[in-house]
Amino acid sequence: MVFEHSTAAQRVLFGSDKAGEFLTAELGRLGSTRPMIITGGSAERAAREITARLEPGLWWDEVVQHVPVELAEKARAAASEAKVDALVTVGGGSTIGLGKAVALTSGLPLIAVPTTYAGSEATDMWGLTENRTKTTGLDPKVLPVTVIYDAALSRSLPVGLSVASGLNGMAHCVDSLWAPKADPINRTFALEGARALTIALRGITADPDDLRAREMALYGCYLAALSFASAGSGMHHKIAHVLGGTFNLPHAQVHATVLPYVLAFNAPAVPEVSARLADALGADSGDATEALSSLYREIDAPRALADIGFTEDGIAEAVERSLKAIPASNPTTPTEENLTALLRAARNGDDPASVSVAAQQA
């Protein structure tokens, strides 16, 4: 075995109903007296609750998915004018993404309190969107110094969004199995993450108030993000970034919908790792594609890109952009023909197994 591995260094504080206490202590540890609180949408209520004992230097409540550059510039200027000394995000990946955009240019320390399962809190990846193009980059400045996981804050996440977001985490796990820097360590994180997310999503679907299931989802999404941060973006993420950045489709739903198709496309070329994934998904068949499809039926996961507004006339541009971005290390070679078949099947919600057949014939 020969590989070089690094795992992100950050503090992780985990405890239900403890976010307020943890956050006050962490800001004290950093010596911050003027934090910028970044939140928005349905997470704002949680942000008000956990910051009730603090005096923010700035309260920011405008967030947009995929972080438009203009919004990043506005938040950076406000942070500078208010002379804030730390950044705190309370919300999902969009909120963390904006915090990362400010951290990238200011170098201010970032504390993340995630309320979805997107996992951005555990990566040093930033993303900005300009002129219909999402650009991503890696920078240690954007890695939160501390992550505070409080499952009680994600209990308000509706079941449909919890499922889609949890499958965003699952996509980190699956794509990490063949991403450019895949190695035995991030593969272990990925498989344990997939196991935990499978249990969590079954539990949340059965009872959205199940705190143990919500805790399991946060544990799984953290491992998922660790594996993704270390292994890098594989084929699945490259396609998802095109669909999100160029077609402005909702992030979690895009990941959830495309994942079974990319798995079906690649699994036959990596049978050993695919069998281990099937095991993590709770199946003893050794068939990861079928195991994921079965989980999808059980938790009523999103199925068709058409349902979130992706139209047939977008396929050619999505294929062209994705082909330029998919890493050469991908186990099955993508072509214009097989990628068109993949995106058409994902748009229509066809059986993912059809993609596997098309990929092997190409």
Ligand SMILES: NC(=O)c1ccc[n+]([C@@H]2O[C@H](COP(=O)([O-])OP(=O)(O)OC[C@H]3O[C@@H](n4cnc5c(N)ncnc54)[C@H](O)[C@@H]3O)[C@@H](O)[C@H]2O)c1
């Ligand atoms: N850099 C990275 O490593 C990374 C990783 C994953 C995602 N992302 C980015 O994150 C963004 C997507 O994040 P997301 O999927 O979490 O979406 P999001 O942050 O936009 O949240 C989705 C919706 O959930 C609502 N919400 C959030 N928390 C809630 C709660 N506890 N209760 C009720 N509603 C709640 C929000 O108000 C929003 O309407 C994308 O821009 C994506 O590119 C980045």
Ligand SMILES: O=C(O)CCC(=O)CC(=O)O
């Ligand atoms: O921060 C971003 O916008 C890019 C990274 C990302 O979105 C990871 C993912 O696709 O889940």
